[in-house]
Amino acid sequence: MKKIALTGIKPTGILHIGNYFGAIKPALELVREYDARYFIADYHALNTVKDPGLLAAQIRQVAAGWIAAGLDPERVIFYRQSSIPETFELATILMAFTAKGLMNRAHAYKAAVQENAAKGDDPDAGINMGLFTYPVLMAADILLFDSDVVPVGKDQVQHVEMAQDIAQAVNFTYKETLLRVPEASVREQVAVVPGLDGRKMSKSYGNTIPLFAPEKELRKLIMRIVTNSQGVEEPKDPESSQIYLLYKLFAAPEEQRSLADRYRAGGMGWGEAKEALFQAANRELSPLRQRFEGILSDPAGLDAILARGAEKARPIAAQTVARLRKAAGISSG
Numbered sequence: 566m567k568k569i570a571l572t573g574i575k576p577t578g579i580l581h582i583g584n585y586f587g588a589i590k591p592a593l594e595l596v597r598e599y600d601a602r603y604f605i606a607d608y609h610a611l612n613t614v615k616d617p618g619l620l621a622a623q624i625r626q627v628a629a630g631w632i633a634a635g636l637d638p639e640r641v642i643f644y645r646q647s648s649i650p651e652t653f654e655l656a657t658i659l660m661a662f663t664a665k666g667l668m669n670r671a672h673a674y675k676a677a678v679q680e681n682a683a684k685g686d687d688p689d690a691g692i693n694m695g696l697f698t699y700p701v702l703m704a705a706d707i708l709l710f711d712s713d714v715v716p717v718g719k720d721q722v723q724h725v726e727m728a729q730d731i732a733q734a735v736n737f738t739y740k741e742t743l744l745r746v747p748e749a750s751v752r753e754q755v756a757v758v759p760g761l762d763g764r765k766m767s768k769s770y771g772n773t774i775p776l777f778a779p780e781k782e783l784r785k786l787i788m789r790i791v792t793n794s795q796g797v798e799e800p801k802d803p804e805s806s807q808i809y810l811l812y813k814l815f816a817a818p819e820e821q822r823s824l825a826d827r828y829r830a831g832g833m834g835w836g837e838a839k840e841a842l843f844q845a846a847n848r849e850l851s852p853l854r855q856r857f858e859g860i861l862s863d864p865a866g867l868d869a870i871l872a873r874g875a876e877k878a879r880p881i882a883a884q885t886v887a888r889l890r891k892a893a894g895i896s897s898g
């Protein structure tokens with residue numbers, strides 16, 4: 566039997582090429598080796614997104630985006646977190662096994678408290694219980710599906726460790742392995758994707774290239790990449806140029822070598838390097854963009870895909886909850 570990989574995708578903001586190379590592609594590679602269960606963490610997003618139209622649109626766009634990027638809903642159980650009510654029942658059970666002190670130590674919560682302190686505000690200002698208990702809901706997502714590995718970025722490792730702690734507390738209490746203890750799988754080797762300004766591509770820096778930008782916009786954004794003032798004739802160092810680092814993500818090895826040679830030889834201006842990047846990026850992204858638009862133009866089809874995923878997920882989730890209720894002395898009758 567294959568091991569189980571599970572990850573949650575928070576539907577906040579539109580997908581950019583940093584997400585594509587940093588999270589989507591690595592998660593899709595795991596599908597060959599693992600039984601994959603990937604879901605849209607819409608209730609996690611509710612902690613911060615209170616505009617219903619915006620949240621609904623982001624859920625659809627992110628779900629469509631993953632499918633357009635190659636997620637095969639026949640092979641991956643792909644669902645919305647909100648379609649699995651067992652998640653919230655398990656979260657309530659887990660609350661009884663989660664030390665408040667553990668939540669106090671969660672990075673995201675601590676950062677919010679520190680920000681309040683820095684502003685001289687009340688420590689609790691602007692902090693809702695969804696943020697405070699975020700790791701418990703995430704533990705429920707993970708533990709519900711007997712996950713072996715949880716592919717996540719570095720910032721989420723602490724949350725997976727909390728899921729381990731909580732699972733162990735449950736197993737210890739009932740002297741039985743009721744919950745499988747998961748491991749985080751961190752994408753260390755993944756290239757950092759540079760943004761338009763040379764810093765890491767990130768929504769919070771406002772330096773992203775949207776994954777599904779129309780061709781014209783894609784070109785415009787690439788032409789806006791910040792460069793130094795080296796003239797056309799000057800030889801240039803490829804590895805310190807974010808144009809080249811981005812190009813490497815899209816180009817075959819021999820294409821990479823030949824552009825690197827052009828850099829070093831001199832006689833190539835930044836405009837030409839940007840054009841090469843645009844061509845390579847557009848070659849990879851235009852089929853994705855077309856699929857994305859196709860999926861979004863058929864909302865009923867997308868709903869059906871996600872509903873089918875939930876149908877496959879719920880019986881697994883129901884077993885976990887039944888097992889725990891029984892162990893705890895809370896009958897299902």
Ligand code: TRP
Pocket residue numbers: 571572573574575606609702703706707715716717721724
């Ligand atoms: N917290 C994750 C993030 O912000 C999203 C998430 C929710 C998740 N539930 C999960 C990730 C379960 C892995 C497993 O990106």
